[in-house]
Amino acid sequence: MDKQCLDCGNSIKGRADKKFCDDHCRSNYNNRIKATENPQVKKINQILLKNWKILTALNPEGKTKLTKAKLIKEGYNFNYQTHNYQTKNGSNYVFCYDHGFLALENDWFLLVRNNEEG
Structure with a gap:
């Protein structure tokens, strides 16, 4: 089972605990979450x-x-x-x-x- 990037949905290669395909996706994801804060x-x-x-x-x-x-x-x-x-x-x-x-x-x-x- 391939893991998918939480931001773009692309397949992730590398460590088992990896959540994003690159720093750009990690940043996008966290910025989007932060934008919805109160x-x-x-x-x-x-x-x-x-x-x-x-x-x-x-x-x-x-x-x-x-x-x-x-x-x-x-x-x-x-x-x-x-x-x-x-x-x-x-x-x-x-x-x-x-x-x-x-x-x-x-x-x-x-x-x-x-x-x-x-």
Whole structure:
């Protein structure tokens, strides 16, 4: 029994676990599957990634202070985050994956990086 490529349907030669005849078919198949994903999830993931990139670029040393205006200018979207962390003294850090911030007085922010694994 010949195995067939999941994308084009051509016969596959090679390893027993092979699913595609070449890289082009593998890419086409995966792109087609990804295109059918929930567009809302895709949009949110794009926003989260952009927020993370902004925080990462503005905070290369792992801790820095800057203004809210700087975050806004860079395109940071304050409506999207991955999680919050509240300290014992009540400070609320907002995170986008491993990068986050603490809102300070007068529209200043302390950017931080969580270096914990897992």
